[in-house]
Amino acid sequence: MDICIVDDVEQNGELMRRVLSHYDTVLFTDPVRALEHMRGNAVDILVTDQKMPGMSGLDLIRGVRALNKDLISIVVSAYTDSEDLVGAVNSNLVFRYLVKPFSIQELRDTVTSAVARLERRRTERRMSAELAIQNRLLIEENDTLRAGSQPILDLFAGGDPAMAKIKELALLYALSDEPVLITGETGTGKELLARIVHHFSPRRDRPFVAVNCSNLGEHLLESTLFGHARGAFTGADREKAGLVQDAHEGTLFLDEIGDLPAHLQPKMLRFIQFQTFTPVGANRERHVDVRIVSATNQNLRRMTEAGSFRSDLFYRLNTFQIHLPPLRQRKQDIVPIMRRIARARGSELPPVTDEARAYLEQHDFPGNARELQSIVQRLLLRIHHEHVDEITRQVLSEALAGDLRSAASDDVVVPIPRRGESINLHAVIADVERAVIRAVLAQEDGNISQTARRLGLSRQGLRNKIQSMEEPDEVEAIRDDA
16 A cells, blocks of 8 residues: 655654554655656555645645546644635545644554555455456357357366466456566467457457567568558558557557567567657657557566566566466366367367376377367368267377378388387487478478467477578478468
């Protein structure tokens, strides 16, 4: 609880500060300086003298209430018959007033009552928000049931307590306009969670604009985000708006924010703080109203310690944080999520045997939910073509092996050494890796971003592996499409 004490007699102020020392207090003898402080700092309770040079206590309260309607004010006065003071109490501008001289216990009791009122007010507001969320959820679920579509909260299928808490946080943070940072491994559903935050926010009817900070080169990313003026660079034959402009009044989702180039980080910080930006090649700032949600599979705190990510930008992005656990940490949710994925595709999975369920829970799912989607797609294909009426361990084993093993088998034969025979394991692994990369690249028509996602690699990590291949044609064939 933050309390500001204002009294032009410093001795009086210091006495009140000592009495209230178990709270976070700040003391001013000049009401004008106190007002300046409260313009930039959150204060819960104001304890002020009424008669002070330069500004009265009531004028100070009116100035602060214009900025903070939740402020609770206590006035200290030697005059009990002031019409202004009585009127201020009756109009709820002032919570209570203490008549000088007052006892230490009177001050303590009055502040305790003020704190209790503030906490009740916050509790009522929180309960009201939670009730609004529940009502919105009921309306949403009814709408989706009528439409026969996949519910928006499919990410939370299953009964994992950690995911229930994440759902609660997502719906709570949706009501705010502050930045949200979503962390978690590749494929855990970070963008889906970002869309849920947007969907349940007051901005839900405005645009949701997503940009992957790792998919574009440094200069192209800046132009893509902030737009550019005509003639800003070769080929810029006309002015072009950026994605921040497209997201006006909506949500801008910055995926892979940890890959944001160093020279763009100060510009992004200024944009988040002031909602202003300058297009590439322009000389005039522009303003938009955008809510920022970002995501990363990297440890930004460690990156700030290493100097590769600005600490001030990290703290600004990290106002609210939600961490999505990997699928291997919520294995009881695997089958429910599989059923939801199947229903979203208009199908139902047959019963899963206990042996198959146990086999599933032994798998680490390095690709997380994205990998699980591929497994379900392969299962559905087999179920429809072979009329599978029960998902056994054998069926799952083949689905888990999936396309990668069959794609690699045409290009490389894995040698199994005879007893006593030596084999270069590193060379064999390298051959298999090259075969798998070639196969998935071919399936994705050379799209490096989609290939990286399927293989559970970063885009740059996949590019490095491709660069190490001997065939230059394969390097030439890759594309950087998102």
